[in-house]
Amino acid sequence: MISFEHFQMTDGSPIYLQILLYIKRGIIAGIICDGDELPSRRVLSALLGVNPNTVQKAYKMLEDEGLISSRTGAKSYVVVTEEKLNEIRTELLEADAKEAVEKLKLMGVSQEEAHGLIDKYWNGGE
Amino acid sequence: MISFEHFQMTDGSPIYLQILLYIKRGIIAGIICDGDELPSRRVLSALLGVNPNTVQKAYKMLEDEGLISSRTGAKSYVVVTEEKLNEIRTELLEADAKEAVEKLKLMGVSQEEAHGLIDKYWNGGE
DNA sequence: CAAACTGTATTATTGATGTAATACACTTCT
DNA sequence: AGAAGTGTATTACATCAATAATACAGTTTG
Numbered sequence: 001m002i003s004f005e006h007f008q009m010t011d012g013s014p015i016y017l018q019i020l021l022y023i024k025r026g027i028i029a030g031i032i033c034d035g036d037e038l039p040s041r042r043v044l045s046a047l048l049g050v051n052p053n054t055v056q057k058a059y060k061m062l063e064d065e066g067l068i069s070s071r072t073g074a075k076s077y078v079v080v081t082e083e084k085l086n087e088i089r090t091e092l093l094e095a096d097a098k099e100a101v102e103k104l105k106l107m108g109v110s111q112e113e114a115h116g117l118i119d120k121y122w123n124g125g126e
Numbered sequence: 127m128i129s130f131e132h133f134q135m136t137d138g139s140p141i142y143l144q145i146l147l148y149i150k151r152g153i154i155a156g157i158i159c160d161g162d163e164l165p166s167r168r169v170l171s172a173l174l175g176v177n178p179n180t181v182q183k184a185y186k187m188l189e190d191e192g193l194i195s196s197r198t199g200a201k202s203y204v205v206v207t208e209e210k211l212n213e214i215r216t217e218l219l220e221a222d223a224k225e226a227v228e229k230l231k232l233m234g235v236s237q238e239e240a241h242g243l244i245d246k247y248w249n250g251g252e
Numbered sequence: 253c254a255a256a257c258t259g260t261a262t263t264a265t266t267g268a269t270g271t272a273a274t275a276c277a278c279t280t281c282t
Numbered sequence: 283a284g285a286a287g288t289g290t291a292t293t294a295c296a297t298c299a300a301t302a303a304t305a306c307a308g309t310t311t312g
Contacts, residue, residue, distance in 0.1 A: 006232075012139075013138075013139070022232075025229065025232040025233045026232070028233040028234060029232060029233050029234030030234055031234070089233070092233060093230075093233065093235070093243065094247075096226060096229045096230065096233075097226075097230075097243040097244065097246070097247045098247050099226070100222060100223075100225070100226035100244070101244060101247045101248055103151065103222045104219075104222065104223075105248075106132075106148075106151040106152070106155060107151045107154040107155050107215070107218060107219065107222075108154065108155030108156055108157075109219070111244065111245065111248050114244050114248070115241050115244060117219065117223040118223065118226070118227060118237070118240050118241060118244065119237065120223070121220075121223045121224050121227045122227055122231075122237050122240075
């Protein structure tokens, strides 16, 4: 069963997207694996304190991408092939790294300073 | 006059926040300086293809933070002291670096791989 | 002075996010 | 078989971001 203990609703971005990305990143990290069961819509919505429809929206998008399997009455579970894993891995890594680089460059941070910042906050800096 | 040539509306985040952050990051980078004139609400809205009210919202928040000065009829301009610069610099650097680190760690990226990703995308990777 | 531009304020409307309350069909487990 | 849990669908509603169309007051500039 997939755990959501490290999930935290942070920014103001749509919750269904946060759930979707959390699961995708978990798959990429290898924490969430092929065949893993997902908490039901009702259970997860209660756990996160959001509406079941919000969870449903995230699950529906994951199913449309072929990353989970759902059928009425049964529990949903993760479906990951080596190919799909590589797809989303490059997709997300590229997006996140590019975003961070772009922001830091806008602030006049040098490449060396960027490395320093990564190190500083890697183990809960400050 | 502040330039918006490098501004690009990317993600789905509120446009007024993107404008606000663009200006803050410009101040941090030293591209936007104390006394610099801002494009008027109408001019910038036309340039970005958004509504004047959207720009007004961003400018209003900047004024509330004391980073720009506005008075009816006159052009708005940037107000930056050394103190405020340090404030927003640490604020934004910390936020962006922490966000990037957190995402990469969620995906199981190692500290060394993170450095590699920074380098890869620093000069328009791919 | 007068025109043009500035900041500011108001009101109405649209679309998306998220809430809320159901309802129904199916699977699983006892 | 039956109860509990599951996925799915529908409808109504609230809120916020953003659009749109104005209006007014102050300044800058020719």
